[in-house]
Amino acid sequence: MPTNQEIAQMAHLMRRAGFGATYAELEQRAADGYEATVEELLNPIAQPDLEMDILERHFVDWKEMNALEVNQAYITYRMINTKRPLQEKMALFWHGILCTGNSKCEHGRQIQLQLDMFRDLGMGNFDVLLKGLSRDPAMVFYLDNCMSHKGAINENWGRELLELFSLGVGMDGQANYSEDDVKEAARAFTGWTITNAVPRYPYGRYESNFIYNPYDHDNDQKTFLGETGNFNGDDIVEIIARQQSAARFVSRHLYNFFVADEVQVPAWQNTAPRDPEAIALLERTYFDSGYNLTAMLRVMFNSDFFKNARFEKVKSPTEVVIGTMRLVQDFTSPKLGLQPLANTIRYMGQDLMNPPTVEGWHTGAEWIDSGTLVERINFAADQVGNTSLPGIREIVSRLDSEQVSTAEGIVDRCLEMVGAYELASETKEQLVAFVGNPAPGSPEYSDTIAQTLQLIVSTQEYQFA
């Protein structure tokens, strides 16, 4: 049997590298071992994908994926049910950094195809991912590269590629690139465009495809980040990937997303990393591995700085909703109500596939305000208070079979079951006082457990991952 410490460590890993897990899964994974679980997570394609034939047969609008709401329902279902949680978490990670949004998109499915690209390339080499992104039709449209021409550049893509997608404005107090670098990058990407869209009437849209138009490409020499040559887009990406600032960019984003909340990204130029040694280790791994994300993730998840960072992050709305659904084990097969569920993520401030700007979402404490906090607590409390849901039934049945009858025992066990949470002593005392001593098997036993769970997910502590 795994120890409480091993369960707690596994709960931490699964919250960060995935979207949480039931207690039974935590026990199984803890028995398999921490490093073995990390390796399994790092090798997602060894696990089966969702059975898309069954899903598209029930959700008949999922082939077309036309509307934002349909896409959000799909991605919500996917995150709840995937057996490749890290692959999906990495797709979410990149979606929050390499942003496109439905507010400027010709066809909702196009962003879903971009997320597919993140699933395919998001754990590979950073330069390959950026090359995929440079060819992604949703991105080409979102950042106007299709409007950038030889002799008449639109620098939007060139700028955001450097500022938001690969280097960042600066680091250690210095700028990472100049205005000239932006323009030269834009020149190198002229001719990288997409096919003209098929209009939505009468039968609905089709996705656009990336095409390279050599006649619209600026073939003259460019000077970019100190290097000179007749650069095309891929050359720019390769120069980017060699920069120390690219290593810093990827490392700091990984740390911020998976380990502990950092200051907001725009402050990174002039604010040192929260844990410089951790960032330095990740940067070294970036170069040693040939810019490989899987290598960086492996080092990170096995590091002490990761293992010691329990509850150092505020959950994103997606993590609140998906983590709770994985706990209660609802929506594990097709049924109605998926889109309203996906909407709850939006109401908590994260409109997936439609971020507020190309900067994505601000994270950490900025997820929380008086409105979103109420949404979070109401949502989670509604779910865990529903004793008809399989995950909650499982918890009740487990405590019942263990004959847990003392108030303290019930609170402790419930805290473990939802992911080895720890409460401030004052909070815990109040919970213990509330619970009383219901007898296992009694009619009030399951209600008491459900109410205890409701109180737990209403605490400040549950807002942290």
Added chain:
Amino acid sequence: MTTTINPKALPAIGIDLQYSHTIGRAEFSGPGFRNPTAMARGEEDVMYVANRSYDYRPDGKRITMCTVGEEFIGEFAKGVFEQGDGEAVSTDGAIIWPTAITVGPNGNVYLADEYLDRISIYSPDGEYLTKWERPGDGDGQWDKPTGMAFAPNGTLYVVDCNNHRVQMLTADGEYIGQWGEFGDGPGQFNMPFGIEVDQDGSVYVADWRNDRIQKFTADGKFLLQFGETGDAPGQFNRPTDVAVDNEGSIYVADWNNDRLQIFHPDGSFAGMTYGEGTISQWGMGKLDANPEMWEERKISQGLDREKLFWGPIAVECDDEGRIFVVETARSRIQVFHKLDSVFYGVNERVSGGGGRL
């Protein structure tokens, strides 16, 4: 030098379809369809089309009545339901997840709803009459009814998808019998979907997750199977529906291969099409009302994709020799005729004989 002929080397005669026209456009109400899942032919040129729509647009859930010539008649079973706490509440006559629609001997319209485990019955004009809501796995109950077909003798066959069986009912809904269980042997099923009864009363079932078609006698004795997993001619990727014309040719909606396949009565491969869709009359109307889209079409790239099937989920034949293919992801129906396999010289039909000029 002599020429020897190996009769076995002769190519089998194929079956070709001639494209006729496309019906529909994507609409949540009025002339058009939204994620249609099934259609049935009624009296004269009337057709009934079941629209599943998106779950967050229940207003698009409905049965559209129109003609093969694309005259809009009306719609009924509008998606009147309330949704809360993950539970759907449906009023009588409304639909949530329609899977199959068929017209009974008396002209009434039967619609299967796999969410409600309900078969709703409407008059030919769309007036709600009654329902059989029977969730379960007992006799006459079902867990996701996905296919329905009436036999010439009036027996109604219902595909009971998640119970992996076919049930027989009277037109009034009384249980007669059943066959099938989970498996991949003859007479077993894995989530069967569409069903058809031919003129002789033989029953064909699209055995969805076994990627094959099975043929049975009227009382469920196994006769024939064909198909296997794949995308080569004669193979299937989740066939959703099957139809048989008056000459015994078999049409299969090869859903995940986005094509219609045609088979001879013995199950041998006879032909296939990936679709030839054109702009429907309703589509023309929509584009005329949004003329900028005519301009966009002039410069759009990849417009050829519009011809192709996308999610061909249902296929029907009518007594006039027409074949209808319902496309969920394109909200339309492509109509074909089967070409006669007998050779006619250019003038033979015109002059009554004499061959070529």
